[in-house]
Amino acid sequence: MAEVVLNNVSKIYPGGVIGCKDINLHIKDKEFCVLVGPSGCGKSTTLRVIAGLEEITSGELKIGDTVVNNIPAKDRDIAMVFQNYALYPHMKVRENLAFGLKLRKYPPAEIEKRIQETAKILEIDHLLDRRPKALSGGQRQRVALGRAIVRKPKVFLFDEPLSNLDAKLRVQMRVEIKKLHARLQITSIYVTHDQVEAMTMGDKIVVMKDGFIQQIDDPIKIYEKPLTKFVAGFIGSPAMNFISVKITSRNGNFEASEVPSGFVYMLKSEDFPFLRDYDGKEVVMGIRPEDIKDTIFANIKDAENTVPAVVEAEEPMGSENYIHLTTQSSAITMKTAGSNRVKMGDRLNLVFDRNKLHFFDRETDRKIE
């Protein structure tokens, strides 16, 4: 069991290509930390740096109390699960599980005991004498997990382990990995590009972009209080709506006028005192699809502060309905109950939940608070 600490860790490839830069991260013992971000954001590089598969250009990496910058991967006492499983195709499942233990010269009886234990936990005991090509995707993933847990390492690293599975199996394995973590209580670092995986699995989420960390927090805080426009747009499905507005002070309150033209939305100055510095400037207003209501569906009488929009399309999901609308200058997605159906061309008057509005600086993309 161990904590993992990265102090200003950077990985710069030849030619100046940034893998990851100035990563400061403290993953506590037994914590399940998820690194999430789009392709090329540096999450896998960070994981490979922790694994010892990439050399650190600068900074310090500690696993437990040991600085491991110069310790090779095999001596870091970590285990890794890969996206493509990376099972040795010429070895049976049993040999795949035993490989790491044999190399570490465990006695045969101990190896067999651990294989049996692991196989039981993952319910793969009937597959031990098969080769990887005779297994289904889900079974292969279990064997890959087995190969990691059989060694009882200090830290588990997962590199997009569910990406190759179909949607249903992915959900199932997600839960299994969570259960496994709860049972084994081993510090885990999980890389994914899927924000749903990140939200559902992580105790802590690290959102990355272009090699830099954007925000580190627990899933709910990341969702409710994103620090940048990127995080706000990346976490959440459907994504947060962004509307460019110009802030103008009027009668002690603020008007948010859609840019270049469109609706005018009134904001009370006591709710948004921080907008005072942006009087006369353009900002980005963000609102999540579930925080938008319609005067008809929400049964709001005489709503004075509404945004008129036209229905472009709807995506009925059964329990909920995603309605895609356009205002004069922006596209908006709204999430409503499945029974609330609309037709293309319908005109709706939208009401935003004022407590859930976010504002971002146009220049820096950072949240205005």
Added chain:
Amino acid sequence: MDVVIFRRKLRNGLIFFALVVGAVFMLFPFLWMLFVSLKKTGHGFLLDFAFAKPFFANFKAVWNNPSFPFSRFFLNSLIVATSGAFLTALFCSMGGYVFAKKDFYLKELVFWMMLATLMVPGMMYMVPQFAIVTKLGWINTYKGMIIPHVANVFGLFLLRQHMETIPNSLLDSAKIDGASEWQIFRTIIVPLSLPVITTVFLLTFLFQWTNFLWQLVVNTPDSAKLTLPVGLALFKGQYSTEWTKLMAASAFSIIPIAVLFIAAQRFFIEGLTAGAVKE
């Protein structure tokens, strides 16, 4: 419907006939060699059925001839071909691994320069190689016959191309599992490249087994290390050639190759087609 079946049968029949003709054409020299090897001395080129008595007399005469140490030639060939093929397969595998999976300065340039040497005819190397071998005192030795041909660029190319298709995640996984560089090579790379390594082994074995010129060059006529191709040439006298015995010796000489190819046929075909399709 019947016409369709008839046409299909006719087409299959024609294909079968063409294949049989092809097979006979390919097999004829072998069958002719066996036929002649069983005939009486002096009847080698006569279209008769005058077989030797006893039936395998020529084979016996070749194997037990005190003035013609056929079994010695056979053993020499076996040593040269086996060790040459083994060393070539080993070094090409190691080189292929490095070129496929490691990064070093000027890697691509070095590789393509090595590949470019394939365009130079082998004969061009013979004189400098002979000079080196002579200087090293390797005339009439196994070393002189084997070592100059151990560096095999074609084998290196074949193995590098195959090893590039082995996913890097397997090597990363082995590294994390605790494998050293040599253990990764031995337990992951070699087993996964076995079909191609077998192909390189067989091709090199075949090359060494049938290599006549180099082995003639690095052996003096009285050498104890003469190999089969050179030995077989001894049958061809200045005035006459004992064709029946020559053919018996030739028949002997193809046995190891035939056995090897039959035993490793599956690997050999896998090796030649490896990487042709995405699995």
